Structures are given as C-alpha cells and as structure tokens.
Amino acid sequence: MTMFLGGALLPHPPIFLPAIGQGREKEAAATLQACGEAAREIASWEPDVLVLISPHAPGKARAVAVNGSESLKGSLRAFGFSQEEQCWNGASELAKSLVTAWERGGISCQEQEQELDHGALVPLYFLAQAGCKAKVVTVSFGALAQRQYYEMGQMLLRLILAGTQRVAVIASGDLSHRVTRNAPAGYHPAGTQFDKQVVAALGQGDVETLLHLPWELLEEAGECGLRSILFLLGACGPKPSIRQLSYEAPFGVGYAVALVKENPQLTLPVDLAWRSIRHYLQQRTLWPEPTELPPEWNRPGAAFVSLKKEGMLRGCIGTFAPTQPSLAAEIIRNAVLAATEDPRFEPVREEELQTLQLSVDVLSEPEKVASETQLDPKEYGVIVQQGPRRGLLLPDLEGVDTVEEQLRIAKRKAGIAETAAVELFRFRVCRYGV
Template sequence: MITYAALSPHPPLLVPEIGGERIKDVAGSVAGMRQMARELADSCPETVIFITPHGNVFADAISALADSQLKGDFSNFGNHNQGTSCKNDKALLKNIALRAGSADISMVLLDQDTALRNQLNPRLDHGVLVPWYYLEEAGLVEVNIVPISVAFLSLLELYRFGTIIRDAADALGRRVAIVASGDMSHRLKDEGPYDYHPDGKRFDAEVKTCLEQGDVAAFLNISEELRSNAGECGYRSLVIMFGALDGRGFTPKVFSYEGPFGVGYLVAGFLPEAEGKSLLEELQQKKREEISQSRDNESIPVRWARMILENYTRYREIPPIPQEMEVLRQQRAGTFVSLKKNGQLRGCIGTTEAVYGDLAQEIARNAISAGTSDPRFPPVGAEELDDIIYSVDVLGEAEPCSREDLDPVKYGVIVSKGRRRGLLLPDLEGVDTVEEQVYIALNKAGIAPSEDYKIERFRVTRYK
C-alpha cells in the first residue's frame, strides 16, 4: 500500500554542507523539507520510491537503477564527502517492470555494467540524494529504495505507470512511500538558469493551488504550452505520483514555496485515506475522444499519410487511394512526412523534389520511410499508431538566394557543395534565426561554415 506521497525540490544547495551561507536564502524550503520528511517517516514505509527527472531519461521508456546496492554523492557539486549507499528493493522493482511490460509501457532496468556500456549514469542523482538527505535526517534509515526516472511518454502513460506502482506494492503487501522529485519553474527571474518568462510565476501558482486543493484533474489539465514556457522539471514526476494515489482519497498539505534564485521550490505532502474516485478511466476516455476528433479534422494529405502507415504497419499493405483523395494524383512535388508522439519527434523522411509519379505516391513512400526507416528511431509499432500525430510538408521549387533573403519561419533552406547537400524545413521549434537555420543545414550536409557553398530557399505548404 502507498503510505505517503510527497513532492520534493532537489537543488543541492538545500544540503547544508553544499549550500553553506546560501542556506539562509532557502530557509523556508529547509523547514518544509524537514516537515515533509517527518510525516513521511511517520508513515513507516518499508520502501521509498523516488521519481526523478535527473536520472537516465529516455523519450520512450521509463528507466530504473537495478543494482542491489545503490550509491551516490554530490561530487558534481563540489562535495566529495556527502554520499550515501542504499539497498534496492529488487523484488518490488521486478514486479513493477513486469506489470509495465504487460501494460505496453516500456521500462528499462539498468545495472552498472549496462549503464556504463551505454554511457549512462549508474549512480543515484541529486533528484534522489537531496530528498534522501532529509529522510535520513528524519531517522528513515532502515528502508529500501527504488530510483525511477521519468520519460517523455504521454501524461496518460505516466499516470498509468503510477497505478502500476500502486498495484505492485499491493501485490507484494509492501508499505511504500513515493517521492516525486522536481523543481517548479526555472524562469522566475532573469538571473535564474533561464531567461525570465511571465508564465513561470503563473505555472507555479497553478500547481500550488492544485496541490493545496488536491485537484488532480485540474493539475493534469495544465497546458503543455504553460509547462514549456515555465521551464519546469517536476511535472512528470508528479503525474506518476498522482497515478500511484489513483483510487484513494488523500489529505494534501503544502509545507512551503519560494523562488529566491529564479527557480520555484515547492514542498508538499499527501496522506492517503480511504478509497476514493479513480480518474484513470476518465482520462482514457478523454484520450479516445481526442484521437477521434483529431482524425475527423485531418487534411487530405495527412489522412492519406496516416492510412498508409497504419496499413503498412499492421498488414504490410498499401491501401488503394480513396476517391476523395484522387486530387493528390494531380500534382508532383517533394514532400516531407513528419511523425510526432507525445510532443517528441518520432520520425521524419522526405524528398526535396518530386521522385515518384504523383503527390499521392510521394506521400505514401515518405510516410512508410518515416515510420520504418528513420535511422534515429526504431520502426513504429502497431501499439503506437493511436498516439502518432502526422504532418505533411509539400515543398515548392527551390530558388537560389543569399543569407539576407532567408527567413526561418517563412522559408526552408538548402545548402550544397558538390554532392553534399543539407535541407532544413521552415518554422521549426527552437530554430529562430537565420544563423541557426544555416548552421543546422550545414551540419547535416557535412559542410564547414568556412567553405564556399550554395544557398537555396523554398516555401512549404504544411498540412497538419
């Protein structure tokens, strides 16, 4: 059973041996951490599960450290003495992983050899070590831990994973506390880690209100744009934590909130109570409705790309083109088909000019390639198809130009020298200047900025 749940910030300066004189500037957070740690310790857990955003984070899989004995220290923050060694609850971890697999949620268990072989971190990160410092101080020593890293899965998958943690604890009769490690906005001040953004304070205020009121539904409805603008790192940890509390009532308590260095630090605790309302089915139904609405509003190029990839993935067949899509046979152009899953790129393949007989064939070939042959990703599986969001870019003719003629929002760019050629589509997230656009295109082509190269630009009609 889940005995307690908590949100813990994780700046190493909260540890007195690291924070030094600066500890007085986060006195509210220190007091909040001590209150939270005492309440968690009083719930008498046998195992503490930490959900951290600073471990080995993957786009498509939850990960967890799997060695029997887990170690970590703050040497990356200038302190070589403040370390810890904890026993891993491998039985609970194995049960969680088996249940995740059965629910089609990928989970990777990393022992030290596997981690080092793949240049990953086999040690506890500060997202675990900071809250653990206060739990040890509260007397919680003879317990096992399970360190789990978040992933860039959908919020529904993360929430479902939280319910898997709960079910695994119940199946083993294990008393488990769960700590969602994460800071709030990193954009509260210009002198913070990132530039100031007004949505930073707005995000922190919304999260704080949701936690104070125990309003999980409102918390899950915080927009992706607001979360992104805020530059937060704790939201996904909290989604998993709330999933572990699904079906239980709880008493929320916000112990402290402050943001003295441009980063929001929020400490909160949640004491589980009697059986309550489950949100899982409601969230699943909402996802089904969103998918249905999205499919109803598709443009013809996007619907054709989706039909192609779905049929090819499931049956290795290319369907006949429907009558209402015959208009695609009347045009020839280069196209790019892009796939996204949970806001992350899942594949993108295209042609810079017409290669196949007509636009229908161009889209079909590139949709299959984007789903099966993008070297950056494994082939799309049938279980992913409902989560794929498609866009189709139809390219206009390229024309020679100079740097002064470029606009990264309006035009795509092609750079070339001899047989080396690099293309970048317009209006891409994170590409805001001509310099960035040309640099990326040159890098793709393997052309040095100092070389004499040709620049072309092109317009794109983007279908979503």
C-alpha cells in the same frame, strides 16, 4: 493497515545542503524547514521501500528506467560536496515487478543500473537525516505523455496493494526555473503562471487541471516537476489527502513541498479484499476481520468483488443482501470466493496476484420499481426476480448500454426466459478500485 503509506513532493537543488550552499541555503529557509518536516513524517511511517521518481535520473530517451540494483550509490562531488557518497539498499524484487506491471500496462520500461543523481540524492539527504532506513527503487523519466505518468502511479498502487511491503513514494521535482529576473534559466512570465496553477491544483487535488496544462506553458516555464507530481498523485489514489507545507522561489526557481496520503475511505475496501485473498492463498484460512475500522465498515452490507486480468474478467462473486455481521467481513469473504470459487474460472494462483486488477462494489439497499422506465444501466444496477429465481447485474458495465441489454443478461444469469415477466429492483453502487 494498508501497504501503501503515501508520499511527498520534494525539490532537489544541491544548494540546499549547507556544505554546498555555504550559507545561501538560508535564503530558502521555509523550503528547508518543510523538507525536514516531510522527511520526518515519512520516516515515522517506517516504510520498507521508497519508490523515488527523478527527472534527472539517467535512462533511455524513450523508455522509463527502473533501478533494480541491490545497492544504490551516488555523490554530489560535482556540486562541490566532498562528503562520502550516499549508499542505500535497493529493492530488486519490487523493481522487477514494476517493470513487468508497467510493460503490461503499455509503458515502455526497462531495468537499468545507474548511479543516484542529484534529483534523488537531495531528497534522500533529508530522509537520511530524519532516520529513514528504507530500501530504495529509483525511476527515471521517459518520452511519455503526461497522463502516462499518472497511470504509472495507479499501476504502482495496485502492485503495492497486492503485495506485502510498506511503500512510500517520493516525487522529486522543482517547479518553474524561470520565475524571477535572477533565475538561472532566464526570466519568463510563464514561470509564475505555471507555478500558481500547479500549486493551486495540487492544493485541491485537481488532477485534471494538471493533466491538461498546455505544453507551450510547460516549455516556457522550464519546469521539471510536473511528471513527478502526476506519478505521486496516481499512486495515492482518488481524492488523496494533500498537505502543502511550503512554496517559495528564492533563487528564481519554484520549490513546492507537500505531503500526500491516500484517502483511506476510498482504498480501505480494496485493501481488505487484497489482504483477504493473499492470506487465503498462503494460509488456506479466512483472514480475520481487523478490529479497528471506521463505523461504516462495521455495519452489515452487501458487496461484490471483481477481479480482472489484462482487462478481462478473472472472477466475480457478491451478495444481494448482507450475509455477514459487517460489510468488512462481507468483502473479506467475497474476495476469497471471487478468487477461488467462481465456477467460470480456475482458482487464482498466488503468483498471479501482481497481474490482477481488483474492484469492490458496495451495494445500496435495493428498491422495487414499477417499470423499465425507472432503470438506467449507467446509474443503477438491476435485480430481476421470478419466484425463487433472482439475477443481478451491476451498473455501468462496459458493453451494457441499454435497459433491454441489462435485463436480458440479468434474466439469463437467473435462468429466467427472456420474455418472462419479472419483478424489478434497482440499486446504486459505490465502486472502489479499478
């Protein structure tokens, strides 16, 4: 159902192509098989657009470059490949949206027309062989911190969920270029160390380890794939499903191939909310609940939907207790209300969607507590009640660090005097999105 499909880590040595390898490509048989398998899997998803990040794409030294061309072309003639150049249709609208979103997120970014480099052409060769017909947007590296590539992926995911195109991400990258004595960059023991750590962390979805690999190790290993991997993992959301297909270093260079997909249990509620808002703004009718959902979303439940723009609240509506037959229907309805009927804000406009961040909080069953000592604003939300008046405040809100502050705000929302005695209830939330 989601517009985001997942992605793949694919290496990019031109020697993989038989016309260039002249038989030597068979030394990387496991990698070639894995690349073919990954490409066929992605082609089977029928994506509208591939967003491909390459460490070798030309660009400005200090800025990320996004290729917004209507037609993308390139050849491997410099590597002895005489076949005609590859041609792919571009996705200029998505490219422009990416530049806008990343610049708004503090990433130095620009549009730049450029030829496809070998970091793009080799993965696209396998995808073309698999029958993939998607449009392509390419992204270059800039002088950014490792964490910023992960954040770029996160921003891409939010953009995809707010849009209507089916998108897959291709992370082009090799691992260490210094794994064995015959390595083209020369041998260094850091090469094997780096590859082992990356492969292990990738297999466990351990983003923090990848984010904190020491720069000395990266320099000594001579790698070119870590930033692409972080971009892919950021785009795939929290706790993605990762299937490692191969790792080997036949030419002294580490090649890893992996398929990465979002965790639908963690992205589904956000996807429901985005689709609901978009459908309502376009059709002025409530989006019908999908028929095929996991059982937990078909049971009644309470939920809040919150919208933010540039870090500031743009709308928030939710329910204390279920009002709809299913939790999915609750999210669909509350998403539309948050976008259009929060009295504190003007209704959201369709052209705003790509500038918004969205989160869904699913509430546990509230439990009554005897005193304030059983509250914790970071762990529990609170409900205060005095007769028919009730006020709710979600947990773990920025700037709400004490129980006293939490209760004061909840009472104010309910129109209850700050010093009045109230019944207290606490609840936990499962938060999805940003």
